[in-house]
Amino acid sequence: MITLTRPPALLALILIAVLGLAGCQTGATPETPSRDLFQQLGERSGIAAIVEDLLFLIVDDDRINQQFKGMDVARFHRNLTDQLCQLSGGPCTYSGREMRELHADMAITDTQFNALAENLILAMEQNDIATGAQNRLLKRLIPLYPDVRNL
Numbered sequence: 001m002i003t004l005t006r007p008p009a010l011l012a013l014i015l016i017a018v019l020g021l022a023g024c025q026t027g028a029t030p031e032t033p034s035r036d037l038f039q040q041l042g043e044r045s046g047i048a049a050i051v052e053d054l055l056f057l058i059v060d061d062d063r064i065n066q067q068f069k070g071m072d073v074a075r076f077h078r079n080l081t082d083q084l085c086q087l088s089g090g091p092c093t094y095s096g097r098e099m100r101e102l103h104a105d106m107a108i109t110d111t112q113f114n115a116l117a118e119n120l121i122l123a124m125e126q127n128d129i130a131t132g133a134q135n136r137l138l139k140r141l142i143p144l145y146p147d148v149r150n151l
Contacts, residue, residue: 038090040133041124047088048081050123057119064115067106087140099147108149 041047055077058068068076085092096102117138124134 035089037133037136038085038088041088041129041137042127044081044085044090044092046127047084050127050129051077051080051084053123053126054120057122058116061115061119064112067108067112084137088137099144103148113148
C-alpha cells in the first residue's frame with residue numbers, strides 16, 4: 001500500500017494562507033504588494049467572490065466548520081475581503097483584529113490550518129485564478145502562520 005503524505009512545511013505554508021483569511025493584521029508581510037496581483041485576483045469584486053466561495057467550502061468541511069460556528073458571516077466576509085485586497089496591493093484597508101488576538105483561544109491545529117488553506121486554493125480555482133497568482137497570495141499569507149497557530 002502506498003501512503004502519500006505532505007511535508008509539514010508545505011502544510012504550514014498552505015495553512016498560513018487560509019487562516020490568515022479569517023481576519024488578522026496584514027503588516028507582517030515583508031514584501032510590498034504590487035497592484036498586478038490585486039488585478040489578477042479580479043480586484044475587490046473578484047476577491048469578494050473568492051471569499052464567498054471559501055465560506056461555502058468551510059461550511060461543508062467537517063474538519064473546520066466547528067471553528068466557525070456562530071461567527072458573524074457578513075463581518076468575516078468583509079474583513080477577509082479587505083485583508084486579501086490589502087495584501088494583494090489593492091486600495092483596501094483591513095481594520096479587523098490582530099491575528100494573534102483573534103485566534104488566541106481557538107487552539108487551531110495544523111490539520112485545521114491546512115484544511116482552510118486547501119479550501120482557499122479551491123475557492124481560487126473555482127474563480128479561475130491562475131496558479132501563479134494563487135502562489136503569490138499564499139506567499140503573502142505565510143508570515144501570518146505563527147500568529148494564527150499562536151506559536
